Amino acid sequence: MKVNHHALELEQNYLFSEVAKRIRAFQAENTGKELLKLSIGDVTRPLAKIITDEMKAAAEDMSHAETFHGYGAEQGEAFLRDAVAAYYKKHGIEIDAADIFISDGAKCDLGNLCDLFDADNTVLLPNPVYPVYYDTSIMAGRRVVFSAGTKENGFLPMPDDSVSADIIYLCSPNNPTGAVYSREQLAEWVAYAKRQNALILFDAAYESYIRDPKLPHSIYEIPGAETCALEINSLSKMAGFTGVRCGWTVVPRTLQFDGASLHDMWFRRMATKYNGTSYIIQRAAAKVFTDEGQIAVHKDIDYYMENARILKDALNQAGINSVGGENAPYVWMECPDNADSWAYFDRLLHTYGIAGTPGVGFGTAGQGWLRFSSFGTRETVEKAAAFLAKQ
Ligand code: MLT
Secondary structure: OOOOHHHHHOOOOOHHHHHHHHHHHHHHOOOOOOOEEOOOOOOOOOOOHHHHHHHHHHHHHOOOOOOOOOOOOOOOOHHHHHHHHHHHHHOOOOOOHHHEEEEOOHHHHHHHHHHHOOOOOEEEEEEOOOHHHHHHHHHOOOEEEEEEOOOOOOOOOOOOOOOOOOEEEEEOOOOOOOOOOOHHHHHHHHHHHHHHOOEEEEEOOOHHHOOOOOOOOOHHHOOOHHHOEEEEEEHHHHHOOOOOOOEEEEOOOOOEEOOEEHHHHHHHHHHHHOOOOOHHHHHHHHHHOOHHHHHHHHHHHHHHHHHHHHHHHHHHHOOOOEEEOOOOOEEEEEOHHHOOHHHHHHHHHHHHOEEOEEHHHHOHHHOOEEEEEOOOOHHHHHHHHHHHHHO
8 A cells, every 4th residue: 555645745744733832831731821813814703693593493304204404415415505605796706606505614615626636736826825735735736936025015826827737726715825816916817827728716704704895705796707716605714604614616617627627527526435514504694794794793893803803903002013904804913023933832821821823934035924813702812912012
């Protein structure tokens, strides 16, 4: 038996596992310092009651022969796909429900989509980047090239025609930097993808955090994207579903590559390797897209965005440069005194009990930066902000 040697090319620990390991070591020291956790982007607000009530009602359905559900539809239940399509329509985007595939989350889809692409493809990644894009590309044995986000370009790298690519990952609002592409910038990416005959994988997991009405929520706001992009999204951050698990991917039937329909390939892949998101969860997810559901989840989104504002204010007071946090739940700060990301991470953790995520963990271009998640509780954020303001 031979193993996949590409999987051995990865760093020993997934970034968030390494951060968690250092946090556990800090806790084991028993210094009496409270841990102020602003590292992994995991939500802390409980689910809205309107959503858990829907889960309970759906669970009740399962206990009666007349309303019981076994295996669901391969692509996800029609009621949920229609609700997602209607959500896009509210943003003025026409997506056919037949092009939407329900899943158990964006991270899983991002990894699973790799099944559709040959190993002999060049992947273009922004740097810094959500580690899942890099790790899954390496595991699949693909070549990876980078496009650097810098302070000068506002961590929004733009296409360069001298770089060839077959698969392009974009995340906007961005994890980890919180930067958001404008419509014009995304149009440049779409034009580049078409020139390259490349596919864009657009991760829109944080679109519900956008405040500025001029900023695009979806790649499909750009004309022509339906022939070169698929889009991944999830309810993890929009509705607090990190522990519930539900997401979706839009694979338009207009996407044709190498003589094949990516839609038909993804349908076949899902039918073979996935038995669907639980009926109870799909019912809860559909509730998120109702008017009352949107009001409820936006209360939590507002709460997290207020956390981001508090963190940014504290950094401003301390004279520390940061980006993000205005249309995204991540604040990306420049480590003071040109400190190395991991050294500054350790210093914040051991001096104040504050845990962020070292920027270099998201790629070499993140060296000297650190990410704060604004998904903590208000109490945690206020305590951390007080330390950060006077450091
Ligand atoms: C993060 O901290 O970047 C997120 O939790 C990652 C994720 O959503 O998987």
